[in-house]
Amino acid sequence: MSITVVGTVAFDAIKTPFGQTDKIVGGAATYIAYSASYFYKPVNMVSIIGGDFDMEELEELKKRGANTDGIEIKHDGKSFFWSGSYHMDMNSRDTLATDLNVLLEFNPILPDSYKNSEYVLLGNIDPALQMKVLDQMSTRPKLVVLDTMNFWMDVALDNLKAVLKKVDVLTINDMEARQLSGEYSLVKAANKILAMGPKYLIIKKGEHGALLFHEKQIFFAPALPLEDVFDPTGAGDTFAGGFLGYLAKTGDVSFDNMKRAIIYGSAMASFCCEKFGTERLKELTMDEINERIEQFVSLVQFDIEMRA
Amino acid sequence: MSITVVGTVAFDAIKTPFGQTDKIVGGAATYIAYSASYFYKPVNMVSIIGGDFDMEELEELKKRGANTDGIEIKHDGKSFFWSGSYHMDMNSRDTLATDLNVLLEFNPILPDSYKNSEYVLLGNIDPALQMKVLDQMSTRPKLVVLDTMNFWMDVALDNLKAVLKKVDVLTINDMEARQLSGEYSLVKAANKILAMGPKYLIIKKGEHGALLFHEKQIFFAPALPLEDVFDPTGAGDTFAGGFLGYLAKTGDVSFDNMKRAIIYGSAMASFCCEKFGTERLKELTMDEINERIEQFVSLVQFDIEMRA
Numbered sequence: 001m002s003i004t005v006v007g008t009v010a011f012d013a014i015k016t017p018f019g020q021t022d023k024i025v026g027g028a029a030t031y032i033a034y035s036a037s038y039f040y041k042p043v044n045m046v047s048i049i050g051g052d053f054d055m056e057e058l059e060e061l062k063k064r065g066a067n068t069d070g071i072e073i074k075h076d077g078k079s080f081f082w083s084g085s086y087h088m089d090m091n092s093r094d095t096l097a098t099d100l101n102v103l104l105e106f107n108p109i110l111p112d113s114y115k116n117s118e119y120v121l122l123g124n125i126d127p128a129l130q131m132k133v134l135d136q137m138s139t140r141p142k143l144v145v146l147d148t149m150n151f152w153m154d155v156a157l158d159n160l161k162a163v164l165k166k167v168d169v170l171t172i173n174d175m176e177a178r179q180l181s182g183e184y185s186l187v188k189a190a191n192k193i194l195a196m197g198p199k200y201l202i203i204k205k206g207e208h209g210a211l212l213f214h215e216k217q218i219f220f221a222p223a224l225p226l227e228d229v230f231d232p233t234g235a236g237d238t239f240a241g242g243f244l245g246y247l248a249k250t251g252d253v254s255f256d257n258m259k260r261a262i263i264y265g266s267a268m269a270s271f272c273c274e275k276f277g278t279e280r281l282k283e284l285t286m287d288e289i290n291e292r293i294e295q296f297v298s299l300v301q302f303d304i305e306m307r308a
Numbered sequence: 309m310s311i312t313v314v315g316t317v318a319f320d321a322i323k324t325p326f327g328q329t330d331k332i333v334g335g336a337a338t339y340i341a342y343s344a345s346y347f348y349k350p351v352n353m354v355s356i357i358g359g360d361f362d363m364e365e366l367e368e369l370k371k372r373g374a375n376t377d378g379i380e381i382k383h384d385g386k387s388f389f390w391s392g393s394y395h396m397d398m399n400s401r402d403t404l405a406t407d408l409n410v411l412l413e414f415n416p417i418l419p420d421s422y423k424n425s426e427y428v429l430l431g432n433i434d435p436a437l438q439m440k441v442l443d444q445m446s447t448r449p450k451l452v453v454l455d456t457m458n459f460w461m462d463v464a465l466d467n468l469k470a471v472l473k474k475v476d477v478l479t480i481n482d483m484e485a486r487q488l489s490g491e492y493s494l495v496k497a498a499n500k501i502l503a504m505g506p507k508y509l510i511i512k513k514g515e516h517g518a519l520l521f522h523e524k525q526i527f528f529a530p531a532l533p534l535e536d537v538f539d540p541t542g543a544g545d546t547f548a549g550g551f552l553g554y555l556a557k558t559g560d561v562s563f564d565n566m567k568r569a570i571i572y573g574s575a576m577a578s579f580c581c582e583k584f585g586t587e588r589l590k591e592l593t594m595d596e597i598n599e600r601i602e603q604f605v606s607l608v609q610f611d612i613e614m615r616a
Binding site for chain 1: 340349396397423492493494495496513516517519525526527528529533534537564567568571601605606607608610611612
């Protein structure tokens with residue numbers, strides 16, 4: 001029993017209105033693993049890094065319950081590097097650099113111990129590689145979650161559509177949902193996307209929360225209003241990690257439990273934004289997480305007695 | 309016992325990606341009155357119109373429980389006219405025409421029967437006129453709600469701040485909250501605005517829902533995801549009308565009841581967007597309204613059992 005996550009493990013350099021960092025550890029799989037590990041272990045990581053990576057970070061991840069056997073180390077290569085600068089609204093950013101480096105050679109090979117994972121999260125990489133990971137599973141996982149982005153819709157739409165037929169949950173943002181469906185209305189977009197394969201669709205709207213669609217049902221979770229959003233990098237991945245970690249912990253992939261999982265994912269994402277990079281995700285306690293869940297409850301809870 | 313509403317009664321010409329109208333009846337007080345009348349009567353209207361206005365519309369409003377004695381008719385003048393064109397996202401629009409006409413002469417005089425209203429809604433007009441309405445009340449109302457916009461922050465900030473000291477609830481959008489407070493974070497903005505006088509602040513975010521702030525408490529209500537947003541004109545006023553109508557009906561102005569009132573206001577606003585102008589607001593049944601409230605419940609409801 002395990003979670004398997006494929007995605008980047010990388011360096012980021014981040015600039016926000018509140019400050020900036022040198023190269024710090026980032027990457028989707030890193031955020032996902034830190035977030036999921038509060039709920040479930042092990043989190044099997046599949047990724048590729050260069051010889052320049054901070055190997056102490058791998059030890060830190062292992063201590064928290066990550067299995068890093070599936071992280072290939074190209075000792076003569078350089079790790080994937082992304083640099084970006086956020087605007088005041090923190091919902092938009094300029095990319096300053098994207099150095100793919102070893103990611104160009106990424107050919108995910110799953111260690112045998114990963115192949116019977118019940119929960120699989122295909123992070124935002126080439127859909128052909130996402131498919132390759134799925135093909136290596138020895139049994140059909142209980143739940144497959146796929147994250148992707150507009151770039152793959154532009155350059156690899158056929159491969160993306162092929163892998164979408166094989167997943168249970170798709171997570172994308174509102175712009176991407178519109179692009180993938182050709183519909184402006186998110187309700188119409190969701191109906192079209194659910195017809196492409198995924199049984200569940202999560203549309204992430206950043207500071208405006210997230211929507212879960214399943215058949216004709218819709219659930220909405222707000223983002224927690226924060227005094228300061230310090231650095232939103234990795235918030236979407238942290239959300240996905242918390243979401244899947246909670247589902248794995250409870251072993252229940254019903255729509256009702258997905259609602260709870262989305263609240264846990266949103267809580268983890270809210271922590272992620274409070275400091276640069278993964279910093280805040282390394283220092284949390286379950287008490288802090290539970291306190292934040294209670295904030296979500298009081299944020300949206302109301303009681304209206306309907307007449308029968 | 310009554311609600312008193314001051315605001316425009318006007319003509320609009322609206323263009324959206326789905327169609328366009330000739331001059332149709334609009335104006336904040338019109339939307340507010342139609343919306344509130346589903347919950348509470350009478351709704352005393354204070355406004356000014358020209359001799360060109362559609363007097364049958366006044367009869368229609370009266371039939372629904374509006375008192376139009378406070379609507380001054382300038383027979384030789386023309387009614388306020390606004391024309392706008394919505395972009396595809398329906399959250400932004402270009403103003404094509406704003407003909408103030410008789411609004412330039414507006415000097416609200418309250419009929420005696422209005423002066424002991426328990427619930428007062430000061431719609432978006434010159435803050436000096438909003439103050440003038442309040443000054444005519446013979447007793448301090450149970451609840452005063454004020455709506456305003458960025459224009460008055462630009463040209464009449466001192467008068468706006470003066471009237472803010474006398475109101476209970478302020479409703480503005482997110483951009484306006486940022487402008488009024490000088491804070492980007494809505495949580496920080498709310499804290500500053502609550503220190504200006506209002507005990508409650510509602511920040512309207514259009515399709516992204518609404519936030520209610522009171523002391524250190526926050527409540528969030530989403531907008532209902534719709535298949536089609538046909539015409540959002542008047543949705544904010546319809547929200548305010550439903551909100552205040554529900555509060556007046558229940559006679560309870562506690563924070564917990566305001567949460568419910570916001571859900572009712574959001575439900576009314578969702579109907580408003582389904583057809584042009586006030587059309588949808590004239591044909592609703594309480595069964596339809598209650599059904600929509602149930603959609604809001606299932607949209608946000610989740611059950612997480614917290615350990616004590």
